[in-house]
Each structure stands twice: as structure tokens, then as C-alpha cells.
Amino acid sequence: xxxxxxxxxxFIILLSCLYGCTGENAEEQKSGEQLTYYIYKNSYxxxxxxxxxxxxxxxxxxxxxxxIEITEFATExxxxxxxxxxxxxxxxxxxxxxxxxxxxxxxxxxNIFADVNKICEKDSSEDKIDFxxxxxxxxxxxxxxxxxxxxxxxxxxNTMTGNKELLEKYNLPDKQGYSLTYxxxxxxxxxxxxxxxxxxxxxxxxxxxxxxxxxDALLKNLIDDYIDYENKTVxxxxxxxxxALDMLEKIRKCSGPLWEEITWNSAHYNTMxxxxxxxxxxxxxxxxxxxxxxMKGFTKDESEIPAYVQIGVxxxxxxxxxxxxxxFLKYCLSEDTQERMCGIKGNDLGSSSHPVLNSAFExxxxxxxxxxxxxxxxxxxxxxxxxxxxxxxxxxxxxSLFNNSSLYGGSYYFNSVAGEIIEDYKSGELSKDKFIRKLxxxxxxxxxE
Amino acid sequence: xxxxxxxxxxxxxxxxxxFLGILIFYIIxxxxxxxxxxxxxxxxxxxxNYAELLENNAFWLAMKNTAVFMGVGITLLLVISFLLAxxxxxxxxxxxxxxxxxxxxxxxxxxxxICVWQLFFEDNGVINGILNSLGMDSVKFFSGGFSVVMIIFxxxxxxxxxxxxxxxxxxxxxxxxxxxxxxxxxxxxxKTVTRISMPLITPTAFFAFLMAVIYSFKIFxxxxxxxxxxxxxxVYFLQNFINNNFKSLNFAHLSSASIVFSVFLIxxxxxxxxxxxxxxxxx
Numbered sequence: 081x082x083x084x085x086x087x088x089x090x091f092i093i094l095l096s097c098l099y100g101c102t103g104e105n106a107e108e109q110k111s112g113e114q115l116t117y118y119i120y121k122n123s124y125x126x127x128x129x130x131x132x133x134x135x136x137x138x139x140x141x142x143x144x145x146x147x148i149e150i151t152e153f154a155t156e157x158x159x160x161x162x163x164x165x166x167x168x169x170x171x172x173x174x175x176x177x178x179x180x181x182x183x184x185x186x187x188x189x190x191n192i193f194a195d196v197n198k199i200c201e202k203d204s205s206e207d208k209i210d211f212x213x214x215x216x217x218x219x220x221x222x223x224x225x226x227x228x229x230x231x232x233x234x235x236x237x238n239t240m241t242g243n244k245e246l247l248e249k250y251n252l253p254d255k256q257g258y259s260l261t262y263x264x265x266x267x268x269x270x271x272x273x274x275x276x277x278x279x280x281x282x283x284x285x286x287x288x289x290x291x292x293x294x295x296d297a298l299l300k301n302l303i304d305d306y307i308d309y310e311n312k313t314v315x316x317x318x319x320x321x322x323x324a325l326d327m328l329e330k331i332r333k334c335s336g337p338l339w340e341e342i343t344w345n346s347a348h349y350n351t352m353x354x355x356x357x358x359x360x361x362x363x364x365x366x367x368x369x370x371x372x373x374x375m376k377g378f379t380k381d382e383s384e385i386p387a388y389v390q391i392g393v394x395x396x397x398x399x400x401x402x403x404x405x406x407x408f409l410k411y412c413l414s415e416d417t418q419e420r421m422c423g424i425k426g427n428d429l430g431s432s433s434h435p436v437l438n439s440a441f442e443x444x445x446x447x448x449x450x451x452x453x454x455x456x457x458x459x460x461x462x463x464x465x466x467x468x469x470x471x472x473x474x475x476x477x478x479x480s481l482f483n484n485s486s487l488y489g490g491s492y493y494f495n496s497v498a499g500e501i502i503e504d505y506k507s508g509e510l511s512k513d514k515f516i517r518k519l520x521x522x523x524x525x526x527x528x529e
Numbered sequence: 530x531x532x533x534x535x536x537x538x539x540x541x542x543x544x545x546x547x548f549l550g551i552l553i554f555y556i557i558x559x560x561x562x563x564x565x566x567x568x569x570x571x572x573x574x575x576x577x578n579y580a581e582l583l584e585n586n587a588f589w590l591a592m593k594n595t596a597v598f599m600g601v602g603i604t605l606l607l608v609i610s611f612l613l614a615x616x617x618x619x620x621x622x623x624x625x626x627x628x629x630x631x632x633x634x635x636x637x638x639x640x641x642x643i644c645v646w647q648l649f650f651e652d653n654g655v656i657n658g659i660l661n662s663l664g665m666d667s668v669k670f671f672s673g674g675f676s677v678v679m680i681i682f683x684x685x686x687x688x689x690x691x692x693x694x695x696x697x698x699x700x701x702x703x704x705x706x707x708x709x710x711x712x713x714x715x716x717x718x719x720k721t722v723t724r725i726s727m728p729l730i731t732p733t734a735f736f737a738f739l740m741a742v743i744y745s746f747k748i749f750x751x752x753x754x755x756x757x758x759x760x761x762x763x764v765y766f767l768q769n770f771i772n773n774n775f776k777s778l779n780f781a782h783l784s785s786a787s788i789v790f791s792v793f794l795i796x797x798x799x800x801x802x803x804x805x806x807x808x809x810x811x812x
Binding site for chain 1: 552557565572585590757776780
């Protein structure tokens with residue numbers, strides 16, 4: 081009896097092991113199905129509009145089999161639980177967008193994402209994707225350890241637009257293309273911080289708004305600058321970081337409330353020294369009045385010209401639907417889509433961005449040159465402001481995969497690890513020392529996990 | 530069919546539902562977890578995940594904190610519970626209300642418990658208010674080294690009542706004649722406790738130890754509610770490590786950490802079983 085029972089038990093265990101090890105049947109079944117993408121109710125993922133347009137494109141061109149199936153969950157938690165259990169079992173959504181709150185930095189090492197270069201190598205068609213036609217600095221942000229895990233589609237540049245009149249009034253730096261580093265601001269804006277003026281340094285609000293405040297973005301970028309993800313070290317205890325934190329605190333005290341209506345150029349209304357710039361050439365040209373100064377900022381180093389990926393996409397390693405993935409990628413990287421996104425052919429994709437396609441970027445400059453501004457004048461792109469801005473865009477030498485200034489974006493680290501600590505610091509619940517201690521502890525654990 | 534065979538079949542059928550439950554919900558998932566720990570992103574890696582885990586600073590920090598918490602917390606819990614049980618045993622009868630009151634901390638939901646503890650021990654809480662009114666500085670109960678002390682305190686407070694009830698029942702089972710003989714032989718109270726009560730209560734102590742170990746895992750709820758996913762490094766336990774790796778979809782680390790921890794616990798309990806068998810004075 082004991083022998084029979086032990087044989088039955090051994091057989092059941094063996095069966096379950098064999099079933100657990102293989103997933104080939106599941107993958108074979110999936111190859112004929114649509115690509116999938118997950119969202120949750122009331123979420124706003126930047127890729128959603130693009131996928132929607134792509135599905136319409138597929139319908140028009142009778143490629144219904146290439147349409148992307150969007151699965152909507154009731155809550156974010158439900159979506160992530162499903163994602164986690166599916167990935168664990170070797171399946172899951174085919175398309176990931178960078179603003180989904182998952183720890184991309186860790187997942188790159190776990191072999192979750194497909195190497196897009198290898199997928200493109202399988203493409204034998206005439207319209208094969210040639211990555212040399214795209215902005216190299218931006219595209220390289222998606223290459224980790226020689227593998228292209230992420231394909232950036234559109235990007236923004238870290239700039240601040242200054243109010244020339246106000247900067248001159250208070251004898252502050254007003255040179256086009258000036259680098260706003262943490263050290264520069266501390267020394268050059270010292271007098272402005274010490275005296276109380278009616279004008280504000282930039283936008284700040286304790287209430288979370290649709291776009292978030294510039295101060296939040298500056299604080300997150302500062303923290304990001306002092307984390308070495310490669311070597312898993314943090315430098316929050318350095319004097320440099322502490323001084324920069326003090327400087328940001330001064331900025332916060334000198335910064336004012338957000339406008340109720342979303343206006344990009346607070347400088348135009350003569351109340352803010354700085355506002356964040358827009359992210360497409362045509363809107364910049366449309367909103368210039370001759371009173372703007374463009375500055376690179378904020379950074380650790382003067383030589384750094386950073387950008388961030390606004391919309392980026394990654395694909396599941398276990399998805400074998402290469403043809404469909406290629407078709408979707410080609411649509412996103414096509415001249416037509418890239419030009420529509422930056423406003424050359426109207427902007428029905430819901431957000432402003434710079435295109436990664438070099439030719440589309442050059443065309444946006446041409447279009448900006450003939451764009452009327454809000455005063456119905458054609459100022460063109462030969463102004464110092466626009467020329468400095470174009471020069472910054474052409475000189476980008478570093479790119480982050482995440483837009484930390486966006487309320488709906490940002491990296492997993494800021495959303496799930498440091499987010500609460502930062503909020504407690506901003507609300508005054510944590511002193512500077514306690515903030516640095518807690519942030520160091522949480523970040524080091526996160527980096528090493 | 531022989532009587533013995535029929536009996537055995539009947540016994541097997543009675544065991545089958547529980548056995549199937551254990552098989553489906555414990556044994557098979559454990560085996561699948563073990564197999565997952567040998568894979569990384571669909572590729573077989575063998576023991577590479579374990580090697581990577583053993584080089585992981587966060588894992589060792591979590592193990593160290595868990596070992597310290599379990600070592601100090603469980604020891605203090607058992608000692609305090611036993612002493613309280615000895616004290617209560619000196620009374621002829623413990624009222625039903627008192628017995629129930631001992632169990633109230635066990636049944637209080639963790640979230641409510643934490644709300645009340647935060648009210649008392651937060652930087653601007655009741656205790657610090659009293660200390661400040663006496664001219665003393667505030668104590669940061671929930672930060673730095675004090676945070677682990679608070680967690681151990683919460684753990685003991687929450688589970689002491691249940692262990693006291695266990696020890697009280699165990700002490701009540703010791704035959705009175707042993708104590709009488711000891712009294713007649715002139716043994717002191719200390720000798721009575723160490724030479725009679727403690728050895729004879731070993732089976733109960735073992736059970737209480739098992740329950741204390743199980744409850745030590747459940748402290749993760751309180752730690753999570755108080756400190757979130759990424760707490761201070763003194764209260765970063767193995768459950769935090771496993772939970773965070775689940776959230777960051779790192780199943781290699783998750784599975785290998787779970788297996789390592791389970792092996793550690795199995796060895797610990799095995800040692801205790803062997804010790805208990807050798808030192809069972811009741812037999």
C-alpha cells in the first residue's frame with residue numbers, strides 16, 4: 081500500500097514539474113493572436129493615443145490581425161498583480177510603455193524584455209528599420225549592455241524658459257543657452273533668494289496638479305543626479321547634495337502657485353523668472369514674444385545637456401509575434417507618425433514632443449520658421465532664443481528613460497520607493513538630515529535588491 | 530479483502546482530502562518555486578541565482594535583521610510569557626474575563642493596532658508629549674535603532690497573551706505530587722521552577738516556540754503598515770525583500786530567497802524536534 085501511494089505521489093509530482101517547466105504550447109497558441117497592452121481605468125499612458133491611432137490605421141488598411149488589444153483593468157493594483165503573475169509564468173502583455181509603473185532598471189537584467197535589434201534582424205523586407213536615421217543620443221538611452229530593450233519614440237529636452245525683462249531687472253544671468261547648474265544657481269541667484277520680491281522664481285504648489293510643479297521636477301532630477309545606478313551607490317551625504325538641497329529649498333520659498341489655466345509661458349505674464357519649456361519646435365516658435373531666454377537646466381555639470389524620453393516602448397521577451405511587433409514599430413517610427421507628433425502635420429496625438437527621426441526634427445524647424453506667434457507675427461527661427469534652443473536640441477549628450485516632471489510618468493523609483501519620503505520632506509514632516517538618511521537607506525536597499 | 534487492507538484503504542481515503550490539499554497548495558507550489566529559482570527570464574541558470582543571491586547585500590541585511598528579530602523577539606516572548614504564566618499559576622483560579630483579555634491583542638486587526646501605536650509613539654505622539662512636558666527631549670521611536678525595538682515590543686505585546694494561555698495550560702498539566710515532593714525535600718522556588726516546571730513543560734514550550742516562529746512572520750503586516758515597502762535598514766526583513774522582488778517582478782531573487790529561507794527554517798525546526806525528543810521528561 082505504501083509503495084502504491086508513494087508511486088502515485090511521485091507520478092503527480094513529476095507531472096506537475098513537467099507541466100511547469102514547459103510553456104511552449106502556450107507560446108504556440110499565442111503566435112496567431114493580437115498584440116496586447118494593459119491599462120487601468122482612468123489611467124493616462126502616453127502610448128495609449130498612439131496605439132489607438134495605430135489600430136485605426138490597421139482598420140483602414142485592412143490589417144485587422146495587426147491591431148493591438150487593449151485590456152483595461154478596474155484598478156492599478158489589479159493590473160500589476162496580473163502583470164506580475166503572467167510574467168512569472170512566461171507570458172504577459174506584449175507591449176510595455178515606459179510610464180507604466182514597473183522597475184525597468186531592474187527588469188533589464190532579468191531578461192524580461194526582448195532585444196529589438198534581434199527582432200529587426202529577422203526583418204527581410206525592403207522597409208527595414210534603420211536606426212541610424214534616428215537621434216543617436218536618444219536611441220542609445222534604450223540600449224543596455226549592448227541590447228536594445230527600449231525604443232524611444234519621442235523626447236523632451238530639459239530646459240527652462242526665462243523672462244528676459246525680469247532677469248535684467250534683477251541683474252541675473254540672461255544669456256541664451258546659459259547652463260543652470262546647482263552651483264551656478266547658488267551663486268548667481270543668491271541675492272534674489274535673500275530678498276523678497278513680488279515675482280516668483282518658478283512654479284510651485286503643494287497641491288498636485290495636472291502637470292505637477294517645476295519644483296517637484298527639479299527635486300527629482302537632483303536626486304536622480306546623485307544616484308549611480310551602475311555602481312549601486314548614492315551620494316546624498318555629500319556636501320554638494322546638501323548645498324543643492326538648500327538651494328532648492330530657497331527656490332521653493334521664492335516660487336509661486338500654479339496658474340489655474342494651463343499656460344506654458346508664465347514668463348509672458350511677467351510674474352515668473354522661469355517656466356519649463358515646451359517640447360516641440362513649432363509650439364516654442366508660436367509662443368515666443370521676444371522676451372524669452374532659453375537655458376539648459378538643472379544639471380550637475382555645465383557640459384551636460386540632458387533630455388528625457390517622453391514616449392518609449394518595450395516588448396515582452398516571451399512574445400513571439402515578431403511580424404506584428406515590427407509592423408507596430410515601423411508605424412511609430414514612420415515619417416508620417418513622427419511628423420504628426422511634433423505638429424508638422426497638425427497634432428492629433430495629444431502631446432507635444434520632439435521626434436526621434438532626424439528628418440522630422442529638421443522639418444519641424446522649417447515649419448517653425450513660418451509659424452505665426454500669439455501676436456500673429458512670424459518671428460521665425462532666426463531669433464537668438466530659437467537658435468539657442470535648436471542648438472541645445474542638437475547637442476543633447478545624455479538622455480533619461482523617464483520624465484520625472486510628469487505627474488503620470490516618472491520612474492518606479494520615484495513613484496514607489498522615494499515618493500512618500502519626498503512628499504514628507506516637502507510637507508515639512510522630515511527635516512533635511514532625516515530626509516537624507518531615509519532616502520539613502522531606501523535607495524540603497526532598492527539598488528541592491 | 531483482508532481486514533487489514535480494508536482498514537488501510539479506509540485510512541488512506543480519510544487522509545486523502547487533507548493530503549490533496551497539502552499537495553496542491555504546499556508541496557507542488559514549493560517544487561515549482563524551487564524550479565523557478567533555477568530560471569532567469571525563461572533561461573535555465575542552475576544555481577547562478579543562488580550565487581547571485583548570496584552576493585546580494587540587501588538579502589544579507591534582510592537575513593541579519595530577520596535573525597536578530599527572531600532571536601531576540603522569540604526569546605523574550607517565551608521568557609516573558611512563561612514568567613507571566615508562572616505568576617498567574619500561583620492563583621487558584623483565573624477568571625474567564627482575564628483569560629479573554631489576554632487574547633484581545635491577538636485578535637485586534639493590525640491596521641487598527643498601528644493607528645493606536647502611532648498615536649502614542651509618533652514624534653508628536655502622547656508619550657513624547659508627556660516627555661516634553663517633563664522637560665525631556667522627544668524620542669524618535671520609529672526611526673533609527675529604536676524602530677526594531679518598537680517592532681519587537683509590538684510583537685511581544687501582540688502575542689504574549691496567547692503564549693501565556695499555552696504555558697498556563699501546560700503548567701496546569703504538571704502533576705501536583707512533583708511540587709509536593711519538592712516542597713517536602715526543601716527545594717526553593719527557583720529550584721522548583723528550573724528542575725520541575727521547565728523540564729516538564731518542554732512539549733508546551735516547543736509548541737509555543739512553533740507558534741512564536743509563525744507569528745514572527747506575520748509581523749511583516751505591522752512593519753509594512755508602519756514603514757512601507759522600503760523601511761529603515763534596521764527593520765528591513767526578509768519578507769520585505771521577497772515582497773519587493775515580487776513587485777519588481779524579479780522572480781529569480783524571490784524564488785531563491787524563499788527557498789533559502791525555507792531550508793533555514795526546516796533545519797532550525799529539525800534541530801528543535803531532535804532536541805525535544807531527546808529531552809522529553811514526561812515520557
